[in-house]
Amino acid sequence: MLHFLASIASSLSTLPVTGISVPLAYRKKQLKQLYNLVTENEALLFAALRKDLRKHEVESIGGEIAPVAEECLWFLENLDELAKDEKVSPRVILNRLGGSALIRKEPLGVVLIIVGAIAAGNTAIIKPSEVSAHTAAAITALLPNYLDPRCYRTVNGAVTETTRLLELHFNHIFYTGSPEIGKVVMSAAAKHLTSVTLELGGKSPAIVSSDVDMQVVANRIAFGKFYNAGQVCIAPDYVLIERKQLPEFVKAFKTTMQNFYRGHPETDEGYARIVSERHWDRLHNILANKTSGHVVIGGESNKSDLYIAPTVVADVDNDDPSLMGDELFGPILPVVCVDNLDEAIDIxxxxxxxLVLYLFSKSRKTAEKVLTKTQSGGVLVNDTLMHQAEYALPFGGTGRSGQGSYHGKKSFEAFTHERSVMIKKLGMDGLLASRYPPYSAKKAGLIRSVTMSSPMGIWIRNHSKTLKVIALMLVLFILNRRR
Known part of the structure; x- marks a missing residue:
């Protein structure tokens, strides 16, 4: 298996050089095929996700099918514009003489992931998660029937195979997962000076201000938190709310749970299961080892069914090592009480x-304050999850929550090398003679004048419209005086 991994990477690495994956017509064909793969096999993919997570069709459409199909269609519509050379106007006068400048959009080479990689003209190795075994099997079986196996291959396996895969030389690695594994990926990439895009999640807060419709807030936080049983990288990880609002919040949340799951999430087909026993044990231990707060909703679990109830824990201390340590990535929602918005921002x-900061408030002033005083990969005001589904917006983290961004144009850019190209003519060399030795004070003055802007020149460019109007008025004034 390990020798097989090396042979795949080696064979794919030569393809960008031969140019098989570069022509736009080829890329478009592969994108159409990927779209067909998803749309023609929805039932199979739904079944795989159901087996892995007991995920309802509604969540599978919104979380898996629609994002891939939408991105394929968007790239098919916009690829010509994205991939064309970008003309650049030289700033240096010497470079404007007898020459031109442009930026070519070229593939990076062999990468780990797909869609944006296809659009950018790369070859790709896809490594599905071994935890979602049925979904990985479906992807592995379907991919060679739709995409060119010379350029796109699937590799399965666990720690051993992933470790060996990361030892190989790629031109870019795209990884979605935990910060701990992100460090491993980044360390492996550094050995080859390989660029990375990392989407690593984190403890995404939901700040609730004092001016909200609490039932709407409860509905939207519950939607984001319990979608796929909380196994979403952008799920609200914890709530920050003023202490006086806690009773109203809990009451509204109980109403939401009744409306969502009719009081019995354990039998409701719309509520997913935990992906593996290992992750079930992790979440069960988080609840068992909490050092603060009390469960006000849920708390029930069943290991044989990989079930953990939608759970809300109120009055949690910010320094609780179990609930407030790492990202929860499951259906447990700690609620931390604060005295005011400033304390929430400090936390x-x-x-x-x-990866994302959620804020619920009717006040633009409050939103601006939170935006100004905090950092996060993204921000969504008065809802959850939906910013990730808007592919016109770049999606990505910052610092520990990730680096780089993707979706739409940003996905194309993530897998593209912008190659700077300048083309000069061989004539008019006399105009460039001032740059050649022997040097002199006169040549130094000429070089200074053509390579360095002056504050006055910048001021004139910035006020050119006003100066043109003034000049026109002066001309008209002089003409009128002559009459």
């Missing part, structure tokens, strides 16, 4: 910047 800033 957010005491941690590493999260």
């Amino acid at each position: 957010v800033n005491s941690r590493a910047p999260p």
Whole structure:
């Protein structure tokens, strides 16, 4: 298996050089095929996700099918514009003489992941998670039937295979997962000076201000938190709310749970399961080892069914090592009470910047204050999850929550090398003679004048429209005087 991994990477590495994956017509064909793979096999993919997570079709459409299909269609519509050379106007006068400048959009080479990689003209190795075994098997079986196996291959396996895969030389690695594994990926990439895009999650807070419709807030936080049983990298990880609002919040949340799951999430087909026993044990231990707070909703669990109930823990201390240590990535929602918005902001800033920050408020002033005083990969005001589904917006983290961004144009850029190209003519060399030795004070003055802007020149460019109007008025004034 390990020799097989090396042979795959070696064979794929030569393809960008031969140019198989570079022509736009080829890329578009592969994107159409990927779209067909998803849309023609929805039932199979739904079944795989159901087996792995007991995930409902509604969540599978929104979380898996629609994002891939939408991105394929968007790239098919916009690829010509994205991939064309970008003309650049030289700033240096000497470079404007008898020459031109442009930026070519070229593939990086062999990368780990897909869609944006295809659009950018790369070859790719896809490594599905071994935890979602049925989904990985479906992808492995379907991919060679739709995409060119010379350029796109699937590799399965666990720690041993992943470790060996990371030892190979790629031109870019795209990884979604935990910060701990992100460090491993980044360390492996550094050995080859390989660029990375890392989407690493984190403890994403939901700040609730005092001016909200609490039932709407409860509905939207519950939607984001319990979607796929909380196994979403951008799920609200904990709530920050003023202490006086806690009773109203809990009451509204109980109403939401009744409306969502009819009081019985353990039998409701819309509520997913934990992906593996290992992750079930981790979440069960988080609840068992909490050092603060009390469960006000849920708390029930069943290991044989990989079930953990939608759970809300109120009055949690910010320094609780179990509930407030690492990202929960499951259906447990700690609620931390604060005295005011400033304290909530201080708590957010005491941690590493999260992948997303959620804020619920009717006040633009409050939103601006939170935006100005905090850092996060993204921000969503008065809802959860939906910013990730808007592919016109770049999606990514910052610091511990990740680096780089993707979606739409940003996905194309993530897998593209912008190659700077300048083309000069061989004529008019006399105009460039001032740069050649022997040097002199006169040549130094000429070089200074053509390579360095002056504050006055910048001021004139910035006020050119006003100066043109003034000049026109002066001309008209002079003409009128002559009459």
